[in-house]
Amino acid sequence: MRSVLFLLVALAAAPVHAERDFDSWLADFRKEAAAQGISVATLDAALSGVEPVERVIELDRRQPEFLQTFAEYLGRRVTPSQVARGQALMAEHAALLDAVEQQYGIPKTVLVAFWGLETNYGATLGSLNIPVSLATLAFDGRRSTFFRSQLLDALRIIDAGHVAAADMNGSWAGAMGHMQFMPSTFRAYAIDGDGDARIDLWQSLPDAMHSAANYLRRAGWRANEPVALEVRLPEGFDWRKARVANRLPIADWTALGVLTQSGSALPEVNGRTAIVLPQGWRGPAFMVFDNFDVVMRWNRSVNYALAVAQMAQELAGGGALAAQAGETGALSTAQVIALQQALNELGFDTGTPDGLLGPRTQSAIRRYQVVHDLPADGYPAPSLLAHVEQARAAAAEAGRLAPAPGPTFAEPAGPP
Numbered sequence: 448m449r450s451v452l453f454l455l456v457a458l459a460a461a462p463v464h465a466e467r468d469f470d471s472w473l474a475d476f477r478k479e480a481a482a483q484g485i486s487v488a489t490l491d492a493a494l495s496g497v498e499p500v501e502r503v504i505e506l507d508r509r510q511p512e513f514l515q516t517f518a519e520y521l522g523r524r525v526t527p528s529q530v531a532r533g534q535a536l537m538a539e540h541a542a543l544l545d546a547v548e549q550q551y552g553i554p555k556t557v558l559v560a561f562w563g564l565e566t567n568y569g570a571t572l573g574s575l576n577i578p579v580s581l582a583t584l585a586f587d588g589r590r591s592t593f594f595r596s597q598l599l600d601a602l603r604i605i606d607a608g609h610v611a612a613a614d615m616n617g618s619w620a621g622a623m624g625h626m627q628f629m630p631s632t633f634r635a636y637a638i639d640g641d642g643d644a645r646i647d648l649w650q651s652l653p654d655a656m657h658s659a660a661n662y663l664r665r666a667g668w669r670a671n672e673p674v675a676l677e678v679r680l681p682e683g684f685d686w687r688k689a690r691v692a693n694r695l696p697i698a699d700w701t702a703l704g705v706l707t708q709s710g711s712a713l714p715e716v717n718g719r720t721a722i723v724l725p726q727g728w729r730g731p732a733f734m735v736f737d738n739f740d741v742v743m744r745w746n747r748s749v750n751y752a753l754a755v756a757q758m759a760q761e762l763a764g765g766g767a768l769a770a771q772a773g774e775t776g777a778l779s780t781a782q783v784i785a786l787q788q789a790l791n792e793l794g795f796d797t798g799t800p801d802g803l804l805g806p807r808t809q810s811a812i813r814r815y816q817v818v819h820d821l822p823a824d825g826y827p828a829p830s831l832l833a834h835v836e837q838a839r840a841a842a843a844e845a846g847r848l849a850p851a852p853g854p855t856f857a858e859p860a861g862p863p
Contacts, residue, residue, distance in 0.1 A: 476494075503584060507587070514783070516726055516775070518775075520754065521757060525757050534762055540656075543656060566626070566627060573616055573622070600634050636658055640654040669741075674738045675735045677733055677768055679710065680705060695721070720735060721735050721739075726774070728773075785832070789836060789838075790811045791811075793838060795811040797811040816831070
């Protein structure tokens with residue numbers, strides 16, 4: 448299994464086009480950009496002498512060898528030192544953050560949580576030139592349509608005078624500034640917060656904070672509601688109910704015996720909420736609200752959204768998580784593929800094994816857990832993999848395995 452994965456990684460890392468074709472591609476792109484109104488001066492400043500960057504392609508193809516548990520993810524991002532730094536910055540920029548909160552309705556603790564998670568409060572903005580990186584990715588071919596549109600938007604931002612081409616730096620995928628906006632996000636949501644008639648998400652904290660708050664408000668932020676809340680589940684709780692898609696009114700959860708982790712009643716909100724278990728039934732449980740969906744529009748990661756919620760809580764003076772972390776250890780990408788393959792052969796359809804823990808794989812895990820009288824949390828714990836492998840071995844010995852599709856190399860997640 449591992450040798451197949453390594454072969455696929457090597458193939459995926461190979462350039463799709465020969466380097467000599469890039470000049471032709473770039474000439475055609477320049478014609479398209481000029482036809483859309485982008486000035487020759489901007490095209491020359493951003494694209495003259497540009498060559499594809501192999502490192503950018505490698506980063507786009509990169510697959511993590513091991514997944515992170517929620518405890519590991521949170522522990523690396525929401526630390527006492529990070530919280531203390533965020534609180535100091537909230538005090539330093541209190542006037543700005545209070546004004547932004549009043550105008551947009553986004554709590555300053557939430558904005559600072561995003562700031563800390565995205566760029567370590569502006570300390571890590573990224574050093575790769577955005578036009579060069581996007582040209583590389585648009586030429587590469589794997590997601591050329593998406594990155595071509597991002598490159599056009601980046602050039603429009605330069606053309607509008609917001610930033611010089613040489614100063615437009617950020618991540619390999621095109622995210623930039625204090626809050627790591629993609630060019631299309633910049634053009635749709637970025638705000639001139641300091642009134643100087645240009646939008647500078649790199650050097651102007653007012654621009655960055657106003658822009659982030661504008662994005663969250665327009666994405667549907669609900670004032671005076673949390674993102675997520677650690678909860679205490681009653682004994683005998685049906686773990687199948689704990690999934691993002693199972694939205695219920697607060698009254699229904701209360702009737703089931705769900706309380707806050709401190710034992711108090713749940714907050715009263717108008718929307719429906721869900722219970723999520725980021726590290727399985729042995730780990731912490733969270734109730735997630737409508738604002739959780741807003742954060743997920745920013746970054747499609749449950750762990751990220753919960754980290755924003757936890758960071759904001761601790762920035763506001765709240766405590767760390769009360770529940771234990773859950774089962775230790777995380778599966779590698781190869782182990783996830785092996786798990787998916789085994790579940791398929793046992794009749795629990797995960798689709799083509801790809802190493803990604805999407806809804807289809809989680810649903811297959813839950814069905815397997817129900818059949819085998821295990822807590823049906825849908826979580827791919829190491830103990831679950833061991834159980835599935837034992838069941839597969841027994842089924843193979845009895846001649847009861849179903850044919851299953853072979854593994855594929857999973858495409859990395861999209862840009863931030």
